[in-house]
Amino acid sequence: xxxxxxxxxxxxxxxxxxxxxxxxxxxxxxxxxxxxxxxxxxxxxxxxxxxxxxxxxxxxxxxxxxxxxxxxxxxxxxxxxxxxxxxxxxxxxxxxxxxxxxxxxxxxxxxxxxxxxxxxxxxxxxxxxxxxxxxxxxxxxxxxxxxxxxxxxxxxxxxxxxxxxxxxxxxxxxxxxxxxxxxxxxxxxxxxxxxxxxxxxxxxxxxxxxxxxxxxxxxxxxxxxxxxxxxxxxxxxxxxxxxxxxxxxxxxxxxxxxxxxxxxxxxxxxxxxxxxxxxxxxxxxxxxxxxxxxxxxxxxxxxxxxxxxxxxxxxxxxxxxxxxxxxxxxxxxxxxxxxxxxxxxxxxxxxxxxxxxxxxxxxxxxxxxxxxxxxxxxxxxxxxxxxxx
Amino acid sequence: xxxxxxxxxxxxxxxxxxxxxxxxxxxxxxxxxxxxxxxxxxxxxxxxxxxxxxxxxxxxxxxxxxxxxxxxxxxxxxxxxxxxxxxxxxxxxxxxxxxxxxxxxxxxxxxxxxxxxxxxxxxxxxxxxxxxxxxxxxxxxxxxxxxxxxxxxxxxxxxxxxxxxxxxxxxxxxxxxxxxxxxxxxxxxxxxxxxxxxxxxxxxxxxxxxxxxxxxxxxxxxxxxxxxxxxxxxxxxxxxxxxxxxxxxxxxxxxxxxxxxxxxxxxxxxxxxxxxxxxxxxxxxxxxxxxxxxxxxxxxxxxxxxxxxxxxxxxxxxxxxxxxxxxxxxxxxxxxxxxxxxxxxxxxxxxxxxxxxxxxxxxxxxxxxxxxxxxxxxxxxxxxxxxxx
Numbered sequence: 100x101x102x103x104x105x106x107x108x109x110x111x112x113x114x115x116x117x118x119x120x121x122x123x124x125x126x127x128x129x130x131x132x133x134x135x136x137x138x139x140x141x142x143x144x145x146x147x148x149x150x151x152x153x154x155x156x157x158x159x160x161x162x163x164x165x166x167x168x169x170x171x172x173x174x175x176x177x178x179x180x181x182x183x184x185x186x187x188x189x190x191x192x193x194x195x196x197x198x199x200x201x202x203x204x205x206x207x208x209x210x211x212x213x214x215x216x217x218x219x220x221x222x223x224x225x226x227x228x229x230x231x232x233x234x235x236x237x238x239x240x241x242x243x244x245x246x247x248x249x250x251x252x253x254x255x256x257x258x259x260x261x262x263x264x265x266x267x268x269x270x271x272x273x274x275x276x277x278x279x280x281x282x283x284x285x286x287x288x289x290x291x292x293x294x295x296x297x298x299x300x301x302x303x304x305x306x307x308x309x310x311x312x313x314x315x316x317x318x319x320x321x322x323x324x325x326x327x328x329x330x331x332x333x334x335x336x337x338x339x340x341x342x343x344x345x346x347x348x349x350x351x352x353x354x355x356x357x358x359x360x361x362x363x364x365x366x367x368x369x370x371x372x373x374x375x376x377x378x379x380x381x382x383x384x385x386x387x388x389x390x391x392x393x394x395x396x397x398x399x400x401x402x403x404x405x406x407x408x409x410x411x412x413x414x415x416x417x418x419x420x421x422x423x424x425x426x427x428x429x430x431x432x433x434x435x436x437x438x439x440x441x442x443x444x445x446x447x448x449x450x451x452x453x454x455x456x457x458x459x460x461x462x463x464x465x466x467x468x469x470x471x472x473x474x475x476x477x478x479x480x481x482x483x484x485x486x487x488x
Numbered sequence: 489x490x491x492x493x494x495x496x497x498x499x500x501x502x503x504x505x506x507x508x509x510x511x512x513x514x515x516x517x518x519x520x521x522x523x524x525x526x527x528x529x530x531x532x533x534x535x536x537x538x539x540x541x542x543x544x545x546x547x548x549x550x551x552x553x554x555x556x557x558x559x560x561x562x563x564x565x566x567x568x569x570x571x572x573x574x575x576x577x578x579x580x581x582x583x584x585x586x587x588x589x590x591x592x593x594x595x596x597x598x599x600x601x602x603x604x605x606x607x608x609x610x611x612x613x614x615x616x617x618x619x620x621x622x623x624x625x626x627x628x629x630x631x632x633x634x635x636x637x638x639x640x641x642x643x644x645x646x647x648x649x650x651x652x653x654x655x656x657x658x659x660x661x662x663x664x665x666x667x668x669x670x671x672x673x674x675x676x677x678x679x680x681x682x683x684x685x686x687x688x689x690x691x692x693x694x695x696x697x698x699x700x701x702x703x704x705x706x707x708x709x710x711x712x713x714x715x716x717x718x719x720x721x722x723x724x725x726x727x728x729x730x731x732x733x734x735x736x737x738x739x740x741x742x743x744x745x746x747x748x749x750x751x752x753x754x755x756x757x758x759x760x761x762x763x764x765x766x767x768x769x770x771x772x773x774x775x776x777x778x779x780x781x782x783x784x785x786x787x788x789x790x791x792x793x794x795x796x797x798x799x800x801x802x803x804x805x806x807x808x809x810x811x812x813x814x815x816x817x818x819x820x821x822x823x824x825x826x827x828x829x830x831x832x833x834x835x836x837x838x839x840x841x842x843x844x845x846x847x848x849x850x851x852x853x854x855x856x857x858x859x860x861x862x863x864x865x866x867x868x869x870x871x872x873x874x875x876x877x
Contacts, residue, residue, distance in 0.1 A: 129575075129576065140568065155491070195494075218552075
């Protein structure tokens with residue numbers, strides 16, 4: 100039995116074989132030597148980046164309310180998922196990510212909690228907290244915290260979905276500005292994907308929730324300003340109806356609904372020519388890849404590593420957090436997210452791009468460097484613009 | 489420059505060389521494989537001990553208000569100290585201790601914070617929070633939490649001080665029940681030491697604070713029920729006066745005042761024959777060992793590793809927490825603390841006991857086993873007593 104996937108190691112060794120040496124080390128890492136460093140930091144907090152692990156520490160904060168597609172399974176149930184995430188942070192980004200699965204589901208308490216842990220972390224990754232609560236939490240924390248706040252379910256999913264979509268459209272020779280995309284699910288992922296697609300030039304997006312298509316002035320179930328934003332900025336034809344209704348003639352289906360088998364073969368058959376099907380819910384996708392392909396889908400992707408075309412945040416979040424830590428920037432704009440998505444899509448060159456290879460594998464060694472450079476440039480452009488204003 | 493003393497490692501390896509294998513591992517540690525384990529734990533929270541790192545995770549919680557003898561240096565300043573502590577936890581107890589230096593100093597907020605992190609930790613170590621606030625925090629957390637709460641400044645210091653005292657008394661042929669002990673400092677450490685000495689049979693304890701000796705019905709500066717408890721249960725002669733006054737004729741001085749050079753040679757000379765001087769404040773002791781020895785002290789100890797007789801919690805806390813995690817017990821009584829202190833004192837056998845070797849070194853490999861066995865027995869006795877009631 101594997102009793103946990105992570106552990107904490109010391110970066111300094113205390114030599115037990117040599118008593119004199121050992122005491123020397125103890126003097127330095129603990130009392131009395133540590134007092135000097137402690138005092139220096141207290142005079143200039145920023146020194147914590149130089150003298151402690153802060154520069155490389157990420158908090159994974161989760162309240163257990165929306166874990167994978169399993170829903171509200173509580174903070175204890177979330178631990179193995181967050182430990183898995185921590186392993187990916189380590190292996191792919193060389194980051195110390197500690198899984199803080201917390202025993203409160205109250206919005207204000209969660210915000211207070213994250214504010215409290217700021218001193219010892221270089222960045223925060225918000226994870227698997229239910230929507231729309233989490234969208235407000237992230238928005239407020241990004242405003243109030245001195246360190247970057249990444250929301251993988253929203254930002255990570257959006258980046259990788261757009262990257263996969265850009266390459267899929269290359270394969271089927273369609274252009275994003277004339278593509279009709281249906282997103283099933285108006286939670287964190289759906290919200291994030293709608294925002295990035297819009298920023299990337301997509302003009303015909305329809306988002307559906309459990310009550311069907313969201314459209315301007317829909318009366319029922321518009322229960323947050325985030326859904327209101329979706330209603331106002333998508334669905335230009337104001338189509339109403341079920342997911343099956345609006346999927347007819349669509350070019351792209353992106354499922355982030357958390358619902359297994361949400362669509363069937365018939366619905367895929369009702370789509371436009373060369374349909375693209377991203378069934379991203381984990382662990383059970385909206386449609387099995389075999390079914391989607393049988394129904395005529397040109398390109399199929401899921402969030403799972405045991406099918407082809409894994410559209411999984413793991414391609415993105417270690418590199419993004421690595422970059423945020425290294426560049427020590429606090430905010431990333433929608434524009435920057437699009438740049439990163441384009442850069443990740445570009446890793447798969449034309450010679451290698453295939454229907455079952457639309458995005459790089461999670462451990463592609465080129466990702467970190469490319470994401471870091473892209474973010475660096477995007478931040479420079481952002482700063483230049485600000486200077487000119 | 490050492491950028492931090494700890495880092496997080498994965499306990500599972502993801503083989504990049506073999507693509508098939510890698511995906512197998514990813515399936516298991518992340519999605520979809522992790523979903524099964526997550527669901528199992530959500531049905532029975534205790535399984536978190538088997539399937540996650542909870543069994544071996546300790547949270548070091550500190551608000552930065554009373555760091556070493558440096559006082560309120562803020563949570564950032566506390567990080568290097570807590571990282572040093574984390575290294576000691578690892579090296580001496582093989583424990584994953586994460587330093588949570590938090591940005592709130594409010595009592596209720598701190599209590600809420602610690603309650604929130606319960607799911608992912610097997611125990612909590614409260615550290616360097618100012619007194620008396622911290623005493624109430626610890627008391628309430630011990631009542632409300634499902635995992636053990638250790639307060640090293642209080643419990644750890646008490647155990648090691650008693651262990652050192654027991655062996656010192658053996659050397660100078662005095663008995664604890666007829667020994668007069670003066671404790672300088674009525675914070676966490678002073679409170680913990682008074683409690684353990686009393687439990688161990690010491691009948692003549694005087695505690696001093698910045699206003700001098702504490703005694704029953706003293707009017708000034710009795711600002712918490714913990715100090716009230718000290719006033720009620722110590723100083724049987726109701727002596728008033730300064731530290732210098734009450735130190736006259738005392739057998740033992742224990743300094744946990746946080747004040748450098750609090751006592752001078754003259755004060756040591758005023759003590760009873762064969763005076764024992766524990767100047768435990770860090771990093772600057774109440775008197776330098778050389779001065780105390782010159783003034784005639786028989787035995788001198790400090791909290792520092794660069795002098796002989798380091799009376800330092802590091803001898804105790806890794807072993808205690810290791811035992812609490814392994815035995816999965818929630819509470820330790822005053823009686824158990826005394827048992828552990830006696831056991832630690834017993835590690836130094838009569839042949840080796842010397843004026844400059846009164847307690848085992850922090851990395852003595854015998855400590856863990858002896859503390860665990862002692863606690864195991866003490867818990868059994870505790871449970872047996874409960875059964876008989």
